[in-house]
Amino acid sequence: NAFGTPHRLNRRSICSSNRRAPMMSYYGRDFEWETQDFENTKYVVNFGANPMEAYQGGLYMMHRLRESQNTKGTKMVTFEVRPSATASVAEEYHPVMPGTDGAVAFAMIHVILRENLHDEKFWNRWANYSLVELRTLVKDYTPAWAEKHSGVPAKDIERIAIEFAQAAPACTTMSNRGSAKHYNGVQSDRAIRMLDVLVGNV
Numbered sequence: 001n002a003f004g005t006p007h008r009l010n011r012r013s014i015c016s017s018n019r020r021a022p023m024m025s026y027y028g029r030d031f032e033w034e035t036q037d038f039e040n041t042k043y044v045v046n047f048g049a050n051p052m053e054a055y056q057g058g059l060y061m062m063h064r065l066r067e068s069q070n071t072k073g074t075k076m077v078t079f080e081v082r083p084s085a086t087a088s089v090a091e092e093y094h095p096v097m098p099g100t101d102g103a104v105a106f107a108m109i110h111v112i113l114r115e116n117l118h119d120e121k122f123w124n125r126w127a128n129y130s131l132v133e134l135r136t137l138v139k140d141y142t143p144a145w146a147e148k149h150s151g152v153p154a155k156d157i158e159r160i161a162i163e164f165a166q167a168a169p170a171c172t173t174m175s176n177r178g179s180a181k182h183y184n185g186v187q188s189d190r191a192i193r194m195l196d197v198l199v200g201n202v
Helices: 011-015 017-027 058-072 101-114 120-126 131-138 143-150 154-166 185-198
Strands: 043-047 075-080 092-095 171-175
Touching: 017 185, 043 101, 043 154, 043 185, 058 075, 101 131, 101 143, 101 154, 101 185, 120 131, 120 185, 143 154, 171 185
Parallel strands: 043 075, 043 171, 075 092
Antiparallel strands: none
């Protein structure tokens, strides 16, 4: 009230709302911490999540992820601004410019649609946005465009997008502070969540 606004400034608003809003926009609930089925996952794309160091509920996630990597050969690709402990146990680590995770995710969406690797039946059943509109939206978000913003080589973005989609539905994304704690973090995480819906792995 002192600021003349009905909006609240509290722990949640400066902590995890950037993570909760995308979850709510896709799944109708404000989950903050995902519940990936690592036991049945072959391919993980990680955008700034760091369960090996610091992650609410990270111990169970770290255990399940490592178990899947060690016993089932699950591959994890990590995009992160620094070589974190989680990046150190990923099969691939790609340094990314801060706040550009969404650019990489949008470029991956572009590639998946271009290569027709999406799950059209799943999308049409569960999404309320047409694939025609989505294709138009991401037509300029190419891997080359994402490379300019993120620093991640276009050829790697393209390859990872294809590998991710080809592993569907046994694939998943992870994200956290690395992608979300930026001024455009809500939209970055929405792009990351869209990858999961696009390939029908939800």
